[in-house]
Structures are given as C-alpha cells and as structure tokens.
Amino acid sequence: MSLPTPDAALTQDADGGYATVPLAKDAWMLGVVQSRVNAAQDRAGMKANLDHMLHLVDNAFRVGFGADPDLLFFHEFPISGWDRWTKAETERRCIEIPGEETELIAAKARRYGCHIAFGAYVRDPDWPGHVLSVTTLIGPDGEIVAKHWKSRNVKGVFSGFELFTTTVYDVLDEYVEKYGADAVVPVARTPLGNISMSSTQLEPELFRTAAIKGAEIFLRTATGGFSEVDVRSTALHNRAYCAIVNNSVLAAEGNYFEDTGAGGSAIYGPDGEAVAAADSKFEKLVLGRIPIAAFRARHRQPDIHWDLYRPVFDGYRSRFAPNLYTPYQPESLEDAGAYLNGRSRWR
Template identity: 30%
Template sequence: MKDQVRVSLVQLDAKPLEPAANAERMAGFIEREGREHRAELVVFPELSSTGYVQSARDDRFAEQLYRASEPIPGPTTERLAAAARAAGCHVVAGISQTHPVIPEVLYNSAVLIGPDGAVIGVHHKVHACRDEKEYYIAGDTVDVHPTELGNIALNLCYDVRFPELARVQTLRGAEIVVSLWASAVQPGKVPPDSIIQRCATRAMENAVFFLGCNRTGTDDTMTFYGRSAAAGPSGDTLASSDTDQEEAVRAVLAGADLRAQRRYLTLFRDRRPELYGALTESLSSGATGTGL
C-alpha cells in the first residue's frame, strides 16, 4: 500500500432517476476534490446514478428504474472517467447497472475507475436488502483490485452486516475496503452512528482501512442520514461526518499504520479456519455445537 492516500467521501444527494444530472454533479465533486484537496480516491454512495429504490414494488417506478439504469461502461462511468482523468484520481461510485446480456435484469453495482479513466473493477452487491430484491439480482463474486494506491475491495451497504465478506476480501489481499451506503433514518432499527460503528468494527477485525460513504437527501418516503466515516486498521475513526447534509469527508490513510497493526496483532497467523466450518453450512443442516 502507498505511504499516504488522500480520500474524499462525498455524501451526495442523488436525484431520483436522473442519471445524467447525477453524473454531472459527481464529476464536479471529483474535479474539485482533486484540484482543491489533492484527493487520490473520491467515493460516492450506493446507487448514486439513480437514487434508491422505492419502498414497495411499483410497476411504473420499475419501468423508470430500468430506463434510467445503464451498462458499465456507459454514460455515467464515461462522465466519471473524464473527471477522473482531469483530476488524476481514482473514483468509486454506485451505479444501477443493466445486465450485459439479459434485457430488463439489473445489478446494484459499485464501480472503481482509475486515474486514466479505465474501469478497474465492478462489485455486484452480494446481499440484496429488503425491497432491493424486487429489482436487483445478487452478485456472486468477491474481488480485490490492485491499484497504485493499494489493494482495494468494494462492498455495498447491507454487505457490511456480513463480516465474512470483508474477511474474504482481506484474505484475498485487500488493504482498503470501500463501502457505499444508502442508509435511511430508521428509528429504533439503525442508530445514527451506525456507519462509524461498523466501519470501526470491520477495520479492526481485519486490520484494514474501511471507508463508509452514505448518501443524503430524500427519495420517496426515505430520508438518508449521511454521517460517513473512515476507519483505520486499529479501529480508530480517522474522519467522520456529524450531519445529514451534502458534504465531503476527507481523510489521509497511512500505509505505515496498516503495516504496524498487522505486526502488532498477527490476526491472520492466529486464525483457526478448521473451527469455522459452520459458516459454510446451510441453515437446514441442523449443525450444533458440542462443546462442554
């Protein structure tokens, strides 16, 4: 991993079903963060291209969502690529992606674009949450992408509730995990500091940098609460937002911190994978512990 990586997490207020307008606003943020703050990695929330799905299945909305979705590469990634080249930085953004072969089938995707404008990688959300299942098929790959900044892995919102995913990404070499969120206010179900907590936990468990970028604004009946955060390998919060307003959260990731933490706690040497078989058993297997 590079000695220092300057990151900007942009709490975008994505406009529902307006991909061209959202792409243009993201491009503006990329160029500004690169020019004014020397950002090397600029991150946007889940489904930044279209906004989030409506809270119940609606044929009219479904038709509009399919129409607003796009391939990768496509119009949104091409606009972000141009901005990435102009700013000389990497970009991660959430895209409602059309299936490359099957018409009217969608992925909830995160795309990683390099400073040369090339698409480095795409993550299809592995764990579809609630109403997302009505629109998106779940991904089935877990990739890590080597870059000049370090090895970067991607996940999307609900993916963070499954620690196995971040662990597999780390075992495949991830040093920076970028998590894109579209988390709305849910009193009694999701605490307002949820992103800070989860970033810190996933970072500490795996001795990685864990970045959580949440959106702002309102779609349909949902209000998104922002409060993005960046956590270091020891679980310390490097930077965070305390607002639900659109803003950029900036942090510097020090590669020395990752190396030092992994020397201090030898997490990967100390694992006992022979004891973790239940993780891959189906719920119907009826496996039970027999410890005395």
C-alpha cells in the same frame, strides 16, 4: 459482463502475506463524498444527477487547503437515485459500464489524476433481463479498474416485498461459470492498495473473506442508513481500513423526508476508530489519510483459528438457496416478495 483486471487469488504465504502490486505512493488521501440521493424521474433527471456528481468532483479540488484526494468515493446511487420502482422502471435508469456516464466520470478522473468509485444500477448484455447493483472504480487514466457486484441482498426482513436486483448469490453457479470462483469475492490490486467494494451490509463473513484474500481498504456504499457498528467492526476485526459513504439530506420536494437515514459517512482505521467522519448530514467531503506503505509493512491476513469453526460452517445451511434468480427475475419489489415467499429452507 467484462470483469476488471484479474482479482487477487487466495495466497497462503509463509508469513501471512498476500498478493499485491507496487504502490504509487507511501500515503494517499481518500475523499468520501457524502451527497444527496435524488430519484431521477427520467433520463433528463439522470443527467442532472450526473452533472451534480461531476460538479462535486470539481468541488473536491477547489477546497484550497490540505492535500487533494487521490480517490473520491461516492454512494450507491449518485446517478439514478432510488425509489420504489418496478424492474422495468429501474431498467430505464440503468447505465452501462463502460458507457456514456462512465466516460464523463473518466474524463474528470483524468483531469484531476484521481481514482473515482461509485455505485449504480447497471445493465449488462451478458445478463439480459437482470438489473445489477455494481460499484465501479475508475483509475486516474480514465480506465475502469474494477467492477464489483453486490454480493447478496438481505432477504426475509421486509414487510411485503423483497429486492429484485440480481446479486452474485442470486445467480451464483452461472456467475462462477462465466467468471470463475475467485471473482465471487473480488479484491482489486491497485497502486493505492488492495481494494474491496461493496454495498452489502451486515454480513461480516463477506468482508472477512475479502480480508483473507488480501483486502486492505474496504469501500462500502449505503443509501438511507447503515449500522456504524457493522462498519467499524469490519475495520477492527480485519485490521484494515473501511470507508462508508451514505447520502446527505434529501431534496425537500422529493418523496421522502429530507433526513431519511442521512449522514454518518466516515473512514475507519485498523483499530476501529474514526480517521475522519462527517460532522453534519449535509453534502460534505470527508478526507482521511491512508498511510498504505507503513500499513502494508506490518499487515497480514486475519489470524483465524479456523479448525475451531470449520465443522460448524461445513454443516451450515443458508436460509435461502443460491441461484433463485436464475430461472426467474421478479418484476417488482412486491413480485420479489411473492416469489421468495415460502422459499426459505428453514422450517
């Protein structure tokens, strides 16, 4: 997997500063696209989903009032949708990055001079047999700016199944060997600010780590719901901007109720308050202004009294070990459940 431009290494400036690149503008508009999730039945269904995504990009610039978005942010699965597929079925709904789909998205980015971020199931020749969940950022020149893997899947909370997608944690040693330790929690330095993208929920340590590395804007994807408290606290506790994009109501003829965890897409500021939020569960563009220059002038790394906590963290043992998907990649949700059953290190 070819990674994006070098991610921000940890710096410990005397004043709590962090690595950046020059900003393109003092303030910019973030557009969160709350849109449907439609489970593609085949490649034709994927094309229809992609066409709809591209149509929504066009719609974002047809509004006709206010500033145009500088970055459009789509949810976790705008191209494939989601269903309880097997790994083989999911592999048929994977895209490659770069690939045919990203080229079409890149053309829209170039046309409108904007960044576009979106999630997808991804196959990568460097990771044969693995299904990846990746959030990608494409720049206004159509180039791929960043590809951030999902960091971890929650384990031990579902009844009878587990997720089979491969995350950083599932192949941690091999991932570090390929890309280096700094890529484990990536922060992309861009002319819009330092951006961290993730579909991981309820793991505040992940976002704190990214904030220490200089993340200024968190772009978080969801499907079928999320915890508002989790997202707002990411912004508040790290004094950063945090956007969440979730699905809208679903198609009535699909396999799930129209309102399956729909709505709630929003942008939160460093005080944890909403900059902008969807006021319905329908497809909607949520626009919020990010005054990045003024923010950066006063922003610093989180002020953590680490010496209080280090001994506890040093002695902590995670419930599940890393690297569990290095020797074996489960073939289905149920197979993942059977494979992980009994592998908890907590007794």
